[in-house]
Amino acid sequence: MANRTVKEAKNVHGTNPQYLIEKIIRSRIYDSKYWKEKCFALTAELLVDKAMEIRFIGGVYGGNIKPTEFLCLTLKMLQIQPEKDIVVEFIKNDEFKYVRALGAFYLRLTGTSVDCYKYLEPLYNDNRKLRRQNRSGQFELVYMDDFIDELLRSDRVCDIILPRIQKRDVLEENNELEPKVSALDDDLDNVEQILKMKIKPTAAECLKKKARRDVERAKSRSREREDKKREAERQREMKEREKERAIREKEREKEVERRRKDREERRRKERELEEKQDRHKRDRRDRDREDRGRDRDRDDRYRRDRSRDRSRERDDKRRR
Numbered sequence: 001m002a003n004r005t006v007k008e009a010k011n012v013h014g015t016n017p018q019y020l021i022e023k024i025i026r027s028r029i030y031d032s033k034y035w036k037e038k039c040f041a042l043t044a045e046l047l048v049d050k051a052m053e054i055r056f057i058g059g060v061y062g063g064n065i066k067p068t069e070f071l072c073l074t075l076k077m078l079q080i081q082p083e084k085d086i087v088v089e090f091i092k093n094d095e096f097k098y099v100r101a102l103g104a105f106y107l108r109l110t111g112t113s114v115d116c117y118k119y120l121e122p123l124y125n126d127n128r129k130l131r132r133q134n135r136s137g138q139f140e141l142v143y144m145d146d147f148i149d150e151l152l153r154s155d156r157v158c159d160i161i162l163p164r165i166q167k168r169d170v171l172e173e174n175n176e177l178e179p180k181v182s183a184l185d186d187d188l189d190n191v192e193q194i195l196k197m198k199i200k201p202t203a204a205e206c207l208k209k210k211a212r213r214d215v216e217r218a219k220s221r222s223r224e225r226e227d228k229k230r231e232a233e234r235q236r237e238m239k240e241r242e243k244e245r246a247i248r249e250k251e252r253e254k255e256v257e258r259r260r261k262d263r264e265e266r267r268r269k270e271r272e273l274e275e276k277q278d279r280h281k282r283d284r285r286d287r288d289r290e291d292r293g294r295d296r297d298r299d300d301r302y303r304r305d306r307s308r309d310r311s312r313e314r315d316d317k318r319r320r
Contacts, residue, residue: 003030009081012110013163017078020109021071021160025060029067029075039072044082047073051090054098057105057147058133059159068133070102071158077106091119097128101147105158108151113165114176116152121180123148135159149225 005018018026029035038050051073058068077087090103104120111119126144133139150157152165171177 003079005079006081009079012078017081017110018075020078020163021075025065025067025071025159026075028060028065029072032067032072034069035067035072035075038069039076042076042080044080044086047076047080047082048090048099051099051102052096054102056131056133056139057098057101057158059135059157061133061135061137068158070098070105071160073102074105074109074158074160077102078109081110088119091123097126097130097144100126101130101144104148104151108157108162109160113171116165117168117171117177120148120152145221146225146228154229 005016009017011017012020021029042050054069054073056068057070059071060067087103087107090099091107093099093103100123104123107119108116124145126148128144130142130144130147131139132142132147147157151162155162168177168180172179
Protein backbone atom coordinates (compact mmCIF):
# COMPACT_ATOMS: atom_id res chain seq x y z
CA MET A 1 0.00 0.00 0.00
CA ALA A 2 2.80 2.45 0.83
CA ASN A 3 4.18 2.23 -2.70
CA ARG A 4 0.93 2.86 -4.53
CA THR A 5 -0.06 6.13 -6.16
CA VAL A 6 -2.77 8.07 -4.35
CA LYS A 7 -6.29 7.41 -5.61
CA GLU A 8 -6.91 11.07 -6.52
CA ALA A 9 -3.82 11.21 -8.78
CA LYS A 10 -4.31 11.79 -12.50
CA ASN A 11 -2.42 10.05 -15.26
CA VAL A 12 0.61 11.94 -16.54
CA HIS A 13 1.52 11.59 -20.23
CA GLY A 14 -1.04 8.78 -20.43
CA THR A 15 0.39 6.62 -17.65
CA ASN A 16 0.67 6.25 -13.88
CA PRO A 17 2.95 9.08 -12.59
CA GLN A 18 5.28 6.63 -10.85
CA TYR A 19 5.85 4.79 -14.14
CA LEU A 20 7.80 7.83 -15.41
CA ILE A 21 10.70 6.29 -13.47
CA GLU A 22 11.96 3.00 -14.87
CA LYS A 23 10.89 -0.17 -13.09
CA ILE A 24 14.39 -1.30 -12.06
CA ILE A 25 15.18 2.10 -10.51
CA ARG A 26 11.72 2.26 -8.94
CA SER A 27 12.21 -1.11 -7.27
CA ARG A 28 15.63 0.00 -5.95
CA ILE A 29 13.99 3.08 -4.44
CA TYR A 30 11.29 0.97 -2.76
CA ASP A 31 14.01 -1.22 -1.22
CA SER A 32 16.20 1.69 -0.05
CA LYS A 33 16.50 2.57 3.61
CA TYR A 34 15.79 6.28 3.05
CA TRP A 35 12.49 5.50 1.35
CA LYS A 36 11.32 3.14 4.10
CA GLU A 37 12.37 5.37 7.00
CA LYS A 38 12.00 8.96 5.73
CA CYS A 39 9.45 8.87 2.89
CA PHE A 40 6.75 6.74 4.53
CA ALA A 41 3.41 8.58 4.85
CA LEU A 42 4.84 11.89 3.65
CA THR A 43 2.36 14.58 2.66
CA ALA A 44 2.88 17.61 0.44
CA GLU A 45 3.44 19.80 3.53
CA LEU A 46 5.95 17.45 5.17
CA LEU A 47 7.72 16.95 1.85
CA VAL A 48 8.98 20.54 2.00
CA ASP A 49 10.91 19.83 5.21
CA LYS A 50 12.56 16.78 3.68
CA ALA A 51 13.40 18.72 0.52
CA MET A 52 15.18 21.42 2.56
CA GLU A 53 17.45 18.72 4.03
CA ILE A 54 18.81 17.69 0.61
CA ARG A 55 22.50 18.52 0.10
CA PHE A 56 23.08 17.20 -3.44
CA ILE A 57 21.28 16.07 -6.55
CA GLY A 58 21.77 12.91 -8.59
CA GLY A 59 20.20 9.68 -9.81
CA VAL A 60 21.62 6.28 -8.90
CA TYR A 61 25.15 5.27 -7.99
CA GLY A 62 27.24 2.23 -7.19
CA GLY A 63 27.36 -1.23 -8.71
CA ASN A 64 24.16 -2.31 -6.95
CA ILE A 65 22.25 0.81 -8.16
CA LYS A 66 21.54 2.78 -4.98
CA PRO A 67 19.15 5.75 -5.36
CA THR A 68 19.97 9.22 -4.01
CA GLU A 69 17.70 11.11 -1.63
CA PHE A 70 16.92 13.53 -4.47
CA LEU A 71 15.54 10.66 -6.58
CA CYS A 72 13.58 9.19 -3.66
CA LEU A 73 11.80 12.51 -3.04
CA THR A 74 11.10 12.84 -6.77
CA LEU A 75 9.34 9.46 -6.74
CA LYS A 76 7.43 10.50 -3.61
CA MET A 77 6.21 13.63 -5.39
CA LEU A 78 5.09 11.49 -8.32
CA GLN A 79 3.27 9.23 -5.86
CA ILE A 80 1.37 11.92 -3.96
CA GLN A 81 1.09 14.33 -6.95
CA PRO A 82 1.15 17.72 -5.14
CA GLU A 83 -0.78 20.70 -6.47
CA LYS A 84 0.75 22.78 -9.23
CA ASP A 85 0.94 25.83 -6.94
CA ILE A 86 3.16 23.90 -4.53
CA VAL A 87 5.49 22.87 -7.35
CA VAL A 88 5.67 26.48 -8.56
CA GLU A 89 6.56 27.59 -5.02
CA PHE A 90 9.34 25.01 -5.02
CA ILE A 91 10.70 26.54 -8.23
CA LYS A 92 10.42 30.13 -6.98
CA ASN A 93 12.22 29.30 -3.72
CA ASP A 94 15.39 31.45 -3.73
CA GLU A 95 16.68 30.41 -0.30
CA PHE A 96 17.02 26.64 -0.79
CA LYS A 97 18.58 25.85 -4.15
CA TYR A 98 18.06 22.10 -3.92
CA VAL A 99 14.33 22.63 -3.28
CA ARG A 100 14.29 24.65 -6.51
CA ALA A 101 16.16 21.89 -8.35
CA LEU A 102 13.70 19.27 -7.05
CA GLY A 103 10.70 21.33 -8.15
CA ALA A 104 12.23 21.95 -11.59
CA PHE A 105 12.99 18.25 -12.08
CA TYR A 106 9.44 17.24 -11.06
CA LEU A 107 7.89 19.86 -13.34
CA ARG A 108 10.02 18.66 -16.25
CA LEU A 109 8.73 15.11 -15.68
CA THR A 110 5.03 15.99 -15.32
CA GLY A 111 4.50 19.43 -16.85
CA THR A 112 3.44 20.43 -20.34
CA SER A 113 5.85 21.91 -22.85
CA VAL A 114 4.50 25.44 -22.25
CA ASP A 115 4.83 25.12 -18.45
CA CYS A 116 8.39 23.76 -18.75
CA TYR A 117 9.55 26.75 -20.80
CA LYS A 118 7.47 29.22 -18.79
CA TYR A 119 8.74 28.24 -15.34
CA LEU A 120 12.20 26.83 -16.05
CA GLU A 121 13.69 29.37 -18.48
CA PRO A 122 13.77 32.15 -15.82
CA LEU A 123 16.10 29.91 -13.81
CA TYR A 124 18.82 30.51 -16.42
CA ASN A 125 19.64 33.59 -14.33
CA ASP A 126 20.45 31.42 -11.30
CA ASN A 127 24.22 30.79 -11.32
CA ARG A 128 24.50 29.03 -7.96
CA LYS A 129 26.56 25.87 -7.68
CA LEU A 130 25.04 22.45 -7.08
CA ARG A 131 26.67 19.25 -5.90
CA ARG A 132 25.80 16.24 -8.06
CA GLN A 133 26.62 12.60 -7.31
CA ASN A 134 27.60 10.62 -10.42
CA ARG A 135 27.22 6.91 -11.14
CA SER A 136 30.52 6.05 -9.46
CA GLY A 137 29.42 7.74 -6.21
CA GLN A 138 31.76 10.73 -6.54
CA PHE A 139 30.58 14.34 -6.27
CA GLU A 140 30.97 17.00 -8.94
CA LEU A 141 29.99 20.66 -9.20
CA VAL A 142 27.41 21.94 -11.68
CA TYR A 143 25.62 25.25 -12.03
CA MET A 144 21.90 25.72 -11.68
CA ASP A 145 21.60 27.17 -15.19
CA ASP A 146 23.50 24.16 -16.58
CA PHE A 147 21.12 21.83 -14.76
CA ILE A 148 18.10 23.70 -16.18
CA ASP A 149 19.66 23.57 -19.65
CA GLU A 150 20.03 19.79 -19.32
CA LEU A 151 16.37 19.50 -18.30
CA LEU A 152 15.23 21.42 -21.38
CA ARG A 153 17.63 19.90 -23.91
CA SER A 154 18.75 16.42 -22.79
CA ASP A 155 16.84 13.17 -23.06
CA ARG A 156 18.10 11.72 -19.75
CA VAL A 157 18.86 13.60 -16.52
CA CYS A 158 19.72 11.98 -13.17
CA ASP A 159 19.46 8.56 -14.87
CA ILE A 160 15.76 9.17 -15.67
CA ILE A 161 14.44 9.30 -19.24
CA LEU A 162 12.60 12.61 -19.63
CA PRO A 163 9.31 12.88 -21.57
CA ARG A 164 9.60 14.64 -24.90
CA ILE A 165 8.59 18.29 -25.15
CA GLN A 166 7.91 20.42 -28.19
CA LYS A 167 10.56 22.70 -29.62
CA ARG A 168 10.34 26.30 -28.54
CA ASP A 169 10.16 27.50 -32.15
CA VAL A 170 6.99 25.47 -32.71
CA LEU A 171 5.35 26.92 -29.60
CA GLU A 172 6.31 30.45 -30.68
CA GLU A 173 4.82 29.89 -34.13
CA ASN A 174 1.58 28.70 -32.53
CA ASN A 175 1.54 31.83 -30.32
CA GLU A 176 1.67 29.69 -27.19
CA LEU A 177 4.92 31.32 -26.01
CA GLU A 178 6.39 34.77 -26.30
CA PRO A 179 9.72 35.08 -28.13
CA LYS A 180 12.66 34.47 -25.85
CA VAL A 181 14.46 37.57 -24.60
CA SER A 182 18.00 37.23 -23.30
CA ALA A 183 19.21 39.23 -20.33
CA LEU A 184 22.32 40.15 -22.34
CA ASP A 185 20.14 41.93 -24.88
CA ASP A 186 18.89 44.22 -22.13
CA ASP A 187 22.48 45.02 -21.14
CA LEU A 188 23.37 45.88 -24.74
CA ASP A 189 20.28 48.08 -25.05
CA ASN A 190 21.30 49.92 -21.89
CA VAL A 191 24.77 50.50 -23.35
CA GLU A 192 23.31 51.91 -26.55
CA GLN A 193 21.03 54.25 -24.59
CA ILE A 194 23.95 55.48 -22.53
CA LEU A 195 25.98 56.08 -25.69
CA LYS A 196 23.11 58.09 -27.18
CA MET A 197 23.14 60.34 -24.11
CA LYS A 198 26.65 61.37 -25.18
CA ILE A 199 28.36 60.59 -21.97
CA LYS A 200 32.13 60.58 -21.83
CA PRO A 201 33.76 58.22 -24.35
CA THR A 202 35.81 56.51 -21.69
CA ALA A 203 32.73 55.52 -19.69
CA ALA A 204 30.95 54.41 -22.86
CA GLU A 205 33.94 52.32 -23.84
CA CYS A 206 34.01 50.75 -20.41
CA LEU A 207 30.34 49.88 -20.63
CA LYS A 208 30.79 48.50 -24.13
CA LYS A 209 33.77 46.42 -23.01
CA LYS A 210 31.80 45.15 -20.03
CA ALA A 211 28.91 44.16 -22.27
CA ARG A 212 31.33 42.49 -24.68
CA ARG A 213 32.92 40.58 -21.80
CA ASP A 214 29.49 39.45 -20.64
CA VAL A 215 28.66 38.25 -24.13
CA GLU A 216 32.01 36.45 -24.41
CA ARG A 217 31.48 34.90 -21.00
CA ALA A 218 28.04 33.70 -22.05
CA LYS A 219 29.50 32.28 -25.26
CA SER A 220 32.25 30.61 -23.25
CA ARG A 221 29.67 29.04 -20.94
CA SER A 222 27.72 27.89 -23.98
CA ARG A 223 30.88 26.37 -25.47
CA GLU A 224 31.61 24.63 -22.17
CA ARG A 225 28.11 23.17 -22.17
CA GLU A 226 28.56 22.01 -25.75
CA ASP A 227 31.91 20.47 -24.85
CA LYS A 228 30.32 18.68 -21.91
CA LYS A 229 27.55 17.40 -24.17
CA ARG A 230 30.07 16.20 -26.75
CA GLU A 231 32.13 14.54 -24.02
CA ALA A 232 29.01 12.87 -22.62
CA GLU A 233 28.07 11.73 -26.11
CA ARG A 234 31.57 10.39 -26.64
CA GLN A 235 31.46 8.54 -23.32
CA ARG A 236 28.06 7.12 -24.24
CA GLU A 237 29.37 5.96 -27.61
CA MET A 238 32.40 4.38 -25.92
CA LYS A 239 30.11 2.54 -23.49
CA GLU A 240 27.96 1.34 -26.38
CA ARG A 241 31.07 0.13 -28.22
CA GLU A 242 32.23 -1.63 -25.07
CA LYS A 243 28.83 -3.31 -24.74
CA GLU A 244 28.92 -4.37 -28.40
CA ARG A 245 32.48 -5.68 -27.96
CA ALA A 246 31.42 -7.62 -24.87
CA ILE A 247 28.45 -9.06 -26.76
CA ARG A 248 30.68 -10.07 -29.67
CA GLU A 249 33.17 -11.63 -27.25
CA LYS A 250 30.40 -13.62 -25.56
CA GLU A 251 29.11 -14.78 -28.95
CA ARG A 252 32.65 -15.77 -29.93
CA GLU A 253 33.07 -17.72 -26.70
CA LYS A 254 29.72 -19.42 -27.27
CA GLU A 255 30.77 -20.32 -30.82
CA VAL A 256 34.11 -21.72 -29.60
CA GLU A 257 32.31 -23.70 -26.88
CA ARG A 258 29.78 -25.01 -29.43
CA ARG A 259 32.56 -26.11 -31.78
CA ARG A 260 34.41 -27.79 -28.91
CA LYS A 261 31.25 -29.68 -27.94
CA ASP A 262 30.71 -30.66 -31.58
CA ARG A 263 34.27 -32.01 -31.78
CA GLU A 264 33.84 -33.94 -28.54
CA GLU A 265 30.51 -35.34 -29.76
CA ARG A 266 32.05 -36.32 -33.08
CA ARG A 267 35.00 -38.00 -31.36
CA ARG A 268 32.64 -39.82 -29.00
CA LYS A 269 30.62 -41.14 -31.91
CA GLU A 270 33.81 -42.18 -33.70
CA ARG A 271 34.99 -44.05 -30.57
CA GLU A 272 31.62 -45.73 -30.22
CA LEU A 273 31.74 -46.73 -33.90
CA GLU A 274 35.30 -48.11 -33.51
CA GLU A 275 34.29 -50.03 -30.39
CA LYS A 276 31.27 -51.42 -32.22
CA GLN A 277 33.44 -52.49 -35.15
CA ASP A 278 35.97 -54.08 -32.77
CA ARG A 279 33.17 -56.00 -31.02
CA HIS A 280 31.86 -57.12 -34.39
CA LYS A 281 35.33 -58.33 -35.41
CA ARG A 282 35.81 -60.16 -32.11
CA ASP A 283 32.40 -61.77 -32.42
CA ARG A 284 33.16 -62.84 -35.99
CA ARG A 285 36.53 -64.30 -34.93
CA ASP A 286 34.82 -66.15 -32.10
CA ARG A 287 32.19 -67.49 -34.49
CA ASP A 288 34.87 -68.53 -37.00
CA ARG A 289 36.81 -70.26 -34.21
CA GLU A 290 33.71 -72.09 -33.06
CA ASP A 291 32.88 -73.09 -36.66
CA ARG A 292 36.42 -74.42 -37.17
CA GLY A 293 36.16 -76.34 -33.90
CA ARG A 294 32.87 -77.91 -34.97
CA ASP A 295 34.35 -78.82 -38.37
CA ARG A 296 37.34 -80.49 -36.69
CA ASP A 297 35.02 -82.43 -34.38
CA ARG A 298 32.91 -83.52 -37.34
CA ASP A 299 35.99 -84.62 -39.28
CA ASP A 300 37.29 -86.53 -36.26
CA ARG A 301 33.97 -88.30 -35.84
CA TYR A 302 33.91 -89.12 -39.56
CA ARG A 303 37.40 -90.55 -39.43
CA ARG A 304 36.57 -92.60 -36.33
CA ASP A 305 33.42 -93.93 -37.98
CA ARG A 306 35.35 -94.81 -41.14
CA SER A 307 37.97 -96.54 -39.07
CA ARG A 308 35.32 -98.61 -37.23
CA ASP A 309 33.61 -99.54 -40.49
CA ARG A 310 36.88 -100.73 -42.01
CA SER A 311 37.77 -102.74 -38.95
CA ARG A 312 34.31 -104.44 -39.08
CA GLU A 313 34.75 -105.23 -42.73
CA ARG A 314 38.12 -106.83 -42.02
CA ASP A 315 36.66 -108.86 -39.15
CA ASP A 316 33.77 -110.03 -41.36
CA LYS A 317 36.19 -111.12 -44.09
CA ARG A 318 38.25 -113.11 -41.60
CA ARG A 319 35.20 -114.86 -40.23
CA ARG A 320 34.05 -115.80 -43.74
